[in-house]
Amino acid sequence: MILGNARVSRERLIGRIWKERWAYLFLAPFYAPFILFILVPTASGLILSLYEAGLTGQRFIGFENFVRLLNDEAFVHATINTFLLVVGIVPAVMVVTLAAAVMIFPLPRVWQSFFRLAYYIPIVASGIILSMIWLWIYDPNFGLANHLLSVLGMKPVLWLDNTNTALPSVMLVLGTMMLGQPIILFLAGLGNIPPELYDAVKVDGANDWTAFRFVTLPLLKPVMLFVLVTQTFTAFQVWVIVLIMTRGGPAYATETIAYRVYLAAFQFYRFGYASAMAVVMLVIAGTIGLIQLRLMGEGGSNQ
């Protein structure tokens, strides 16, 4: 009886899939490489974190890699730095881009497109190029940054060679790459707010600030959530700037988790160990993402 039911439903399923074969055919060109190049490697990465694996051979060692991570000074510094980087830069980016978008929005079209363009161009230039330029600007001997300080009568600073200034200097470069996209998103979000709402609160005697506080902010919440999550992930994955400007130094001051993963995997060929770091990244990123969703009250649903 049960077997018979199973057979009927299996036949029904096969019949259904045959009927819907076009959907699967349209899906296949994407899904085949998706499985091969994304899903399977992701699953393998999770498994690999339990192995000691190098260029040749691998050995199951359970959670040993994770225990080692706790005692890895460079990794501990990298984790702290990554945390500082995210906490230091993401709120600043949110405030600056929201303010910029609110200022840009009422401007005439020409100015709107000019500013949108100007703030997005560093992203187009990419982290490699920006790092190369800033390396020159930060140069202690002939860089522009110290020249400006000397004009202002201040002492020169070893921007990238001082443990106190290295991480903020990296963050500044990263910051220039993180403004363009949120500004575009906030501008689009502002464009979706019906102007009548502002007229309504103006009739009630609200000033610009109250209008911003009680109309703009609540209605931008879904966009803010999206910006918060995407920018956190961007800051979380920084490594090119580190690779080109500081190589993690001085004294671990600019190590990041993503940079450690690269080093462990492709400089030292410790594939299992590097995968364990990547798993830590995954867990932290997932946790941050969930917390942010909670904090913002799952605002995405009212879009």
Add this chain to the structure above:
Amino acid sequence: MTKHRLAVGALSRGLRRSGVGTFSQALAILLLAIGAVFMLFPLYWMITGSFKPMSDAMTLPPEWWPLHPTLRNYEQLFRTAQTYRWILNSFVVASGSAILAVVTSAPAGYAFAKKAFFGSRMLFLLVVLTMALPRQIALIPLFRTMQALHWVDTYQGLLVTFMAYPFGVFLFKQFIESIPSELLEAAKIDGASEIRTFIAIVLPIARPAVGAIAIFAFTGGWNDYMWQLVLITKEELITLPIGVARLATNLTNIDVGLNMAGATVAFLPMLIVFLLFQDYFVKGITMGAVKG
């Protein structure tokens, strides 16, 4: 007093003529302009620096404008035939990425948007979930897959990133959902085949999404530094970002002018693409987050 009022009047009239309404708007423009200078100055510094002889690039006070402009850096950059090869490789990877991303994502997005099929919700959820994954987790196994397929140091290996582009599927689904289903039904009644319906009706309407994904994948492929660094060992396959970054990390010979020339050459194609297709960039960024 009247003089003062006249000056203010002239100022605000001048502002209005240039399209600026009020004083607070002028202030906003001023603030935004200061920010924009900060964003754009490094690129100005790069381009002007690329025309400075080495001694001028490393002098203080700095030359705000190249006083002895020279093409020496570019000559040196292009003297080695490799630079042409880097540019060629980057163009192959970038255009290949754009084509592959569109060809694979568009039909998949169409299937998710307009077809009811078994498992569609689960399959789409997987696509969205992977968009949030840190890339590092799959990087090592993917590298080993490349070794197994003998795709290390090949163009197809470099194109892997955009053979399956989850964001592309997501964007196409979002966009194609807004096409009325009646239109597709009508085509079916007229006897159009599935493939014809997709190519002749869906794709033309989804052109903004095609443009956005092509542009994202093009710039993404051009700047796919992490994967290129991992996958390339042979000289012939070095791409422009890799080659240029090598200039920067060459510690034995720091030549700022040469570095800036390399950076400029790597930047200009992206700048041109961005300026030509900026509407697609904006559409692509906003379509993913803000519906409508």
